[in-house]
Amino acid sequence: MASGEIDTVLAYLQNHHEQYRKELIQFLQIPSISALSTHKEDVHRAATWLAHRLQAAGVPHVRIEETPGHPIVFGEVITDPHRPTVLVYGHYDVQPVDPLDQWTNPPFSPTIIDNILYARGSSDDKGQVYMQVIAAEAWLKTGTLPVNLKFLFEGEEEIGSVHLEHYIQTHQEELRADLAVISDTPMFAAGVPAVCYGLRGLAALEIHVEGPYQDLHSGVFGGAVANPAHVLAQIIASLHDDEGRVTVPGFYDDVDGLSEEERKNFAALPFDEEEFRQSTGSPALYGEAGYTTLERIWTRPTLEVNGMWAGFIGEGRKTIIPQSAHAKISCRLVPHQDPQKILNQVNQFITDQCPPTVKLRIDRGEGDPGTVTPLDHFATQAAVQAIRAVYHQDAAFIRMGGSIPVVVTFDQVLNIPTVLLGFALPDENFHAPNEHFHLENFDKGAETIATLWQILGQTHHHQGGTHVNP
């Protein structure tokens, strides 16, 4: 390892410490709230700031790509076509700030207290995007960047990445890379840097159970026709068994078994079940028999009612048989489960449960598969090495229960794996008042990323993409 070169790079980062603080504060002062049309100009201003900053860092090719919504900032630095190419993704838009009165400091007046930076977007995701910029700059100003970098920064992540997939579809050649790196996730906990190698997918549907043509008087008709709310309750109740397993036939067929290594890794994490329970407010933890809490949320599929409604839900009493009953349901999927197949199975099972005394309608929603990058993948291992070099400790291998749709797009469209290398902390109030970012992790995060480029530059594995079903 050319330790001399990385030392120079890290020294550059340290020497520009004050400048980077000031610039990050500038970036965070721009209220780039993508959800509010009144901030459309601000979002554009943030894109321009970021594009200029990439150019200043030494990235030769930078463009602001307009979309029907907010722009995409694309940047590219190719040092040697034979070196690995990394696609760096992030977003420069932020969440709205309501309720404003709960912020101790105004959300767009960044304030540093005890080395913690308070501002909307500090950890999600401007702070982490800016880490990527300065890590590249440190290499470009001091030596030879050991990898090729492509930057893809969007301004619509907080509103569902409306135009991103189309952009990726239509710019496949330009975006070609060996892997993607995203810094938009948290570490496992303070002091526990982590590589996240798996995400759950999603499959959603809505059930509509319809009975009479209108609400019926429960005195005049009660006892003579099926109550759609009862039928819906029976259907929902039939979807799980007594041990928390989903009863839909075939639901678990394609689920990857949990390896002994993963179980050991998870069990070794500093995770306190009681603390976790308290954070939810639930009187008890509950889930599929045979799995720990982390295993349940990271590696097991779920089927959850997100909402349901029937009949009279106002104040007081209305003695009716509801005309209809409805439920929104979504499944969290794990790698190798095909969302369409799962939707078919759930659809079929619900149809089979439904008696002929009501009419059933199911609206199938969209689905995304879960993703996982193998632990022994060169990209995963490179991230582990980078963390060890900077933190002097082993990275935690974690997964996440949620979904990041762009990871699925990178896999399915670009056929590349993604490494999730985030430096926020789980309790830094993303999407909430008083969002903040521990600057210690900002500094170490930039160092880790710079180190990752060095390690990847020495790697010439070209394995397949992230494991995604099918």
Added chain:
Amino acid sequence: MASGEIDTVLAYLQNHHEQYRKELIQFLQIPSISALSTHKEDVHRAATWLAHRLQAAGVPHVRIEETPGHPIVFGEVITDPHRPTVLVYGHYDVQPVDPLDQWTNPPFSPTIIDNILYARGSSDDKGQVYMQVIAAEAWLKTGTLPVNLKFLFEGEEEIGSVHLEHYIQTHQEELRADLAVISDTPMFAAGVPAVCYGLRGLAALEIHVEGPYQDLHSGVFGGAVANPAHVLAQIIASLHDDEGRVTVPGFYDDVDGLSEEERKNFAALPFDEEEFRQSTGSPALYGEAGYTTLERIWTRPTLEVNGMWAGFIGEGRKTIIPQSAHAKISCRLVPHQDPQKILNQVNQFITDQCPPTVKLRIDRGEGDPGTVTPLDHFATQAAVQAIRAVYHQDAAFIRMGGSIPVVVTFDQVLNIPTVLLGFALPDENFHAPNEHFHLENFDKGAETIATLWQILGQTHHHQGGTHVNP
């Protein structure tokens, strides 16, 4: 039977045919909508009209009794303390008229087409109240009224009889009678005059299942805590078995078995199950195994979800575990079931079903018992004779699945049975646009009531009250 005297009474009614049409139209022109404060004066005007009309009929003691809401009209004619005393109940307030654009003729511009009178309140209940007035008048103007009559007409029936029970409680001596007669119900069908001898009661409660302290992200937490919507669905599903029976232990303990005579009576009614099904719009009829549809709605208790809600019920998708899930439940009760005992049983059963992974809260509502007046009760038999005399056919013995709280009050406070002798038809659009009343039934109804007074005047049974639990 003094057939001469009743003939004179019936002739009087026929001779005043035109006057009665005109007066009924006057009464119906007053928009006495009790629910709308803008019509408060109109409600009072209707009370005044009715009080004056009772006086004009020859009722010597008439009072308008103010309440904190709309007034009660009380009238009394005591011909002989040794004769039976009948308490006649009705209401002169009407339902709102929305949606107004669905009325063919304006609701308060009564219009007669093909001997059908269209107006709000025509059948529910001003037309039937007015029948009671003219039946008394025909006796008072031509001979000696064979019973003592007390009239209790309220102006708040359509808003829940807010002040009626208090009035009855505080005027027990004044209201003392041998039986009550109410004309506020339909016949079984056109051409099928009926005596309704049973009503169901009601017991209501609300269930609240609470899990986490707020909605949780279903990716981050899904699989690790109990979903309150699932728990509520399981509770609701557990309340009925596969054959439509309520599973709550003890629920049927106090239910009166259906007598062979009742089963035969119901089976003999001109009831078309398919026509009934079509009127509901449900794809199939469904109910407790072992009972016909009429038996189910008239003589069997039910437990129905009137409304339920949990989580996100707006448009689109929100992948959450709901913080809580809620259901409004009401039971229709049959005679001898004690509402408090039923609420205790349901409460206990639901509590037993609820797992410790959520918190459960149950709000007990109010309850009213069901009521039944025996078929061989002198009041029931007198009504049957009156119908036979006027319609030249046997009355149908029917029950109703709904509740009429004043019947319970009459039983519990005044200890008297009630005969429900109504002359509307089930499809005359009570509470809906184009409410109407077949004037043929108005005429025959008044005759039947006049005849009933004659028959009761010859009766000197003094049996107990309506059968009510306990």
